[in-house]
Amino acid sequence: MRTERISASGQPERRSPKVVVGAAIIHDGRVLACARTAPPEVAGMWEFPGGKVEPGESETAALVRECAEELAVRVEIGDRVGRNVRMAHGRSVLKVYAARLLYGDEPKALEHSAMRWLSAAELDTVTWLPADAPIVEALRPLLATGR
Numbered sequence: 001m002r003t004e005r006i007s008a009s010g011q012p013e014r015r016s017p018k019v020v021v022g023a024a025i026i027h028d029g030r031v032l033a034c035a036r037t038a039p040p041e042v043a044g045m046w047e048f049p050g051g052k053v054e055p056g057e058s059e060t061a062a063l064v065r066e067c068a069e070e071l072a073v074r075v076e077i078g079d080r081v082g083r084n085v086r087m088a089h090g091r092s093v094l095k096v097y098a099a100r101l102l103y104g105d106e107p108k109a110l111e112h113s114a115m116r117w118l119s120a121a122e123l124d125t126v127t128w129l130p131a132d133a134p135i136v137e138a139l140r141p142l143l144a145t146g147r
C-alpha cells in the first residue's frame with residue numbers, strides 16, 4: 001500500500017506507510033494479550049506484542065526482536081492473521097502474524113502493565129486497540145472455544 005502527498009515542488013510524492021507488526025502468540029489454544037503503558041490515551045488498552053519495523057529489517061525479524069525486548073521470549077513466526085489494517089490516516093499499517101513460543105520460554109511483561117492468555121470465549125473481555133478489531137475477529141476461529 002502506498003500513500004501520496006504533495007512535495008515542496010508541488011509534485012505528488014509517493015512513500016510507503018510505516019509497518020507495525022504484531023505477534024499473535026498462541027499457546028494451548030489461547031492468545032497472549034498485552035496491556036499498553038503509553039501513550040496516556042491508549043494506556044491500559046490491549047494489543048499484540050510488537051512494534052515498528054526498522055529500516056532494512058524484515059517483518060519476521062522485527063517480530064522476533066520485539067518479542068525478545070518486550071517479553072524475553074524466543075518465538076517462531078507463522079502465518080499472517082487477518083488483513084493489513086491502515087492506521088494514522090494511512091501513514092502506518094498494522095500486520096499481525098501467528099507465533100509460537102520456543103524452548104519452553106515463558107513471557108515476562110517487561111514493557112506492558114499486564115498480560116493475559118485469552119481463549120476465543122475470552123477475547124472480548126479486554127479492550128483492544130481499535131485497529132486490532134478485525135485481527136481479533138480473524139483470530140477467533142484459530143483458538144479454543146471454551147475456557
Ligand SMILES: Nc1nc2c([nH]c(=O)n2[C@H]2C[C@H](O)[C@@H](COP(=O)(O)OP(=O)(O)OP(=O)(O)O)O2)c(=O)[nH]1
Nearest residue numbers: 020021022047048049050051052087094129131132
Ligand atoms: N505492537 C502493537 N502496536 C499496535 C497494535 N495495534 C495498534 O494500533 N498498534 C499501534 C500502537 C502504536 O501507535 C503503534 C506501535 O508503536 P510502538 O510505539 O509500540 O512501536 P515500537 O515498539 O517500535 O516503539 P518506538 O519505536 O515508538 O519506541 O501501533 C498492536 O496490536 N500491537
